[in-house]
Amino acid sequence: MIYRYFGNSGFKCSTIGMGTYYDMRWIFKTYIGIYSGKAAKIDAIKSGIENGINLIDTAEFYKTEKLIAEAIKDYKRDELFIATKVMPTHLSPKSMEKALNRSLKNLNTDYIDLYQIHYPNYAVDLKKTLKKMEDLVDQGKIKNIGVSNFNLKLLNYTVEHLNKHKLTSVQLNYNILHRNVENEILEFCKKNNIALMAYFPIAHGKTLGNEKLNGYFDYIRNMIGDVPNANISLSYLFSRNSNVFPIPRASNKDHVMQNIKYSNTVLDEEIIDYIEKTFK
């Protein structure tokens, strides 16, 4: 497993994290107390931790914070980097305070390593939200400030309006088939020492193969050996960029172990170039 500094956090995270958004069915069922496949999901997360993954992503919306609390209870808290997100409807200072306290309770922890605005909400003054997040850092309830689904304009605004603490990360849709962030956002992130957490890093499973893509993957396999499509996809992200941390969903132990097995597969310039020219 490769570890890299996560933006300006001072924390070294595994280049591959674990995402914990399952699906809307999971979310709805939690409201009636049903947690489908909970034991297997916890097992997947624990296997990830035991085999070197220290970056775990959740959100109040996902209804997986309690499950993570259970999965991490036997491990050293300060060796894990737990990221959660606040819903766009909770961005006023008062709502954020309540939402954060709920997340802390759900996660059974005194602090959150990374608190992210899940989506922007144009009805709430972002300056006030950012000020509140800085206060929460000062209180020690959160260690780092992050955002998600922000465009370049909003990212610029955020960087400019944080006064005491820096923006640590942005979470965006980034995979081998969806590379918009490569136009400008990645450059901006590098310049400002901001980590990019890549969601949908294996394109929701789409990179796993249609005939055309399989041909491209086979060409790459001829050069690097027998690496599955999903793992070539993950490797592309962290090989091309030293500040990108893909967070594939971790609900299945076999997939988590597979992602760990290939987490040291770094692609060279020639393959990165090939991917950029062929995968669309």
Ligand SMILES: NC(=O)c1ccc[n+]([C@@H]2O[C@H](COP(=O)([O-])OP(=O)(O)OC[C@H]3O[C@@H](n4cnc5c(N)ncnc54)[C@H](OP(=O)(O)O)[C@@H]3O)[C@@H](O)[C@H]2O)c1
């Ligand atoms: N900020 C946002 O707005 C936002 C939006 C969406 C997602 N996210 C975050 O990003 C994470 C990842 O996104 P995602 O789960 O939707 O997409 P994804 O990770 O690209 O794809 C998930 C699919 O890939 C499968 N998978 C994982 N590892 C695999 C492997 N090695 N081989 C084959 N299949 C594999 C998963 O199956 P199994 O589950 O069976 O392993 C699942 O079906 C989420 O869990 C969440 O934490 C954030």
